[in-house]
Amino acid sequence: MIYLDNHATTRCDPRVVDAMLPWFSEHYGNPHSGHPLGQEAKVAVEQAIESLAEDLGVPADSIVITSGATESNHLAILGACTHPRQKRRHIVTVTTEHPAVLDVFDVLEKQGFRVTRVPVAQDGEADAGVVDLNRLADAIDDDTALVSVMWANNEIGAIAPMAEIANLCHQSGALFHSDATQAVGRLSVDAKQVDVDLLSATAHKFYGPKGTGLLVVGNSNRRVRIRPLMVGGGQQHGLRSGTVNPAGTIGIATALRLCSQRISQNAERDRSIRDALWNSLNTAIEGIRLNGPAISGGSRLTGNLNFRLPNLQGQAWMAATTSIAFSSGSACSAAEAKPSHVLSALGLDDSQAGSSVRFGVGRFNSMDEIALASHQLIASYRSLME
Numbered sequence: 001m002i003y004l005d006n007h008a009t010t011r012c013d014p015r016v017v018d019a020m021l022p023w024f025s026e027h028y029g030n031p032h033s034g035h036p037l038g039q040e041a042k043v044a045v046e047q048a049i050e051s052l053a054e055d056l057g058v059p060a061d062s063i064v065i066t067s068g069a070t071e072s073n074h075l076a077i078l079g080a081c082t083h084p085r086q087k088r089r090h091i092v093t094v095t096t097e098h099p100a101v102l103d104v105f106d107v108l109e110k111q112g113f114r115v116t117r118v119p120v121a122q123d124g125e126a127d128a129g130v131v132d133l134n135r136l137a138d139a140i141d142d143d144t145a146l147v148s149v150m151w152a153n154n155e156i157g158a159i160a161p162m163a164e165i166a167n168l169c170h171q172s173g174a175l176f177h178s179d180a181t182q183a184v185g186r187l188s189v190d191a192k193q194v195d196v197d198l199l200s201a202t203a204h205k206f207y208g209p210k211g212t213g214l215l216v217v218g219n220s221n222r223r224v225r226i227r228p229l230m231v232g233g234g235q236q237h238g239l240r241s242g243t244v245n246p247a248g249t250i251g252i253a254t255a256l257r258l259c260s261q262r263i264s265q266n267a268e269r270d271r272s273i274r275d276a277l278w279n280s281l282n283t284a285i286e287g288i289r290l291n292g293p294a295i296s297g298g299s300r301l302t303g304n305l306n307f308r309l310p311n312l313q314g315q316a317w318m319a320a321t322t323s324i325a326f327s328s329g330s331a332c333s334a335a336e337a338k339p340s341h342v343l344s345a346l347g348l349d350d351s352q353a354g355s356s357v358r359f360g361v362g363r364f365n366s367m368d369e370i371a372l373a374s375h376q377l378i379a380s381y382r383s384l385m386e
């Protein structure tokens with residue numbers, strides 16, 4: 001199996017597993033206990049959080065460890081919008097967000113919030129899939145409590161102009177939340193520099209364990225108030241009750257540090273592997289069309305590829321090429337057999353969306369593997385077309 005689905009999840013790096021292992025059955029104390037076994041876990045968790053804070057450019061006390069990006073998005077959006085001091089009643093997001101953001105907006109809409117969903121540049125434009133900044137500026141008003149825009153899209157890899165968005169939000173006194181799930185570990189993410197108020201991430205997208213994520217609440221520029229969604233023991237500054245997961249916290253910190261140390265080298269490596277895949281498929285398959293931003297030009301994640309095929313459903317290609325793991329649309333919404341809402345938001349019709357596939361390359365892919373994968377993909381495409 002050649003794994004080319006690194007936007008759905010990544011293989012946990014063996015170095016991350018090694019760092020986590022002692023924290024299960026050797027050093028198993030509860031980090032909230034007062035005895036030495038608890039205290040050693042507490043120190044290890046604190047050190048891991050310091051390391052995360054350094055890599056994300058934020059103070060350590062702004063980091064909340066969660067179960068993943070879905071929870072982080074809930075805590076950020078529901079927590080900020082339903083805080084008792086929050087009097088504004090309008091919220092803004094983008095049509096191509098992940099369901100873990102869009103569905104939370106639907107919940108708030110049912111509770112009486114006014115919601116604006118801003119469109120993105122359309123298929124055929126150079127920055128297809130990137131949020132339209134003029135429309136975003138028009139949408140934000142002095143009743144806007146929060147604006148949520150993902151840093152990088154999980155299907156088409158479109159990268160948002162983060163600093164410009166932060167500026168627009170803060171001019172109107174709105175909070176800026178970003179689901180940075182696909183950006184953290186792949187791009188240099190400095191939450192202070194881009195001035196994002198709330199930032200969600202999850203370890204399993206950057207070679208860490210599944211089931212551990214984080215939310216950054218505020219940065220050194222501004223204090224941000226959120227209401228906790230889970231109450232109980234009052235852990236994590238009262239923002240998320242429940243025993244912190246030491247192995248997971250050490251895992252996410254180790255994973256991010258490994259990425260941060262080689263961020264630009266990794267991005268370049270992903271780019272060369274992704275480009276090799278695209279060049280061979282684009283040469284062999286007549287009528288193939290890229291979905292999302294231009295392949296070069298900086299608005300697309302370097303490991304991302306999403307395209308549509310002439311006269312073939314993505315699902316059929318997948319079924320005929322079981323030796324390669326890739327995805328038709330987004331794995332996160334694959335439970336529903338609907339066309340991808342991201343591709344629809346680009347202006348693709350149902351048939352174009354249905355004939356689309358997504359590849360994500362990553363750390364454990366090699367050029368040799370890509371040559372083999374291209375060969376197998378082209379062979380199965382040709383046999384299906386016969």
Ligand SMILES: Cc1ncc(COP(=O)(O)O)c(C=O)c1O
Pocket residue numbers: 007008067068069070071098100150153154179181182202203211213332
């Ligand atoms: C952009 C984005 N947000 C949120 C999620 C949900 O992350 P998690 O599985 O950690 O809850 C995913 C992927 O699953 C994603 O790609």
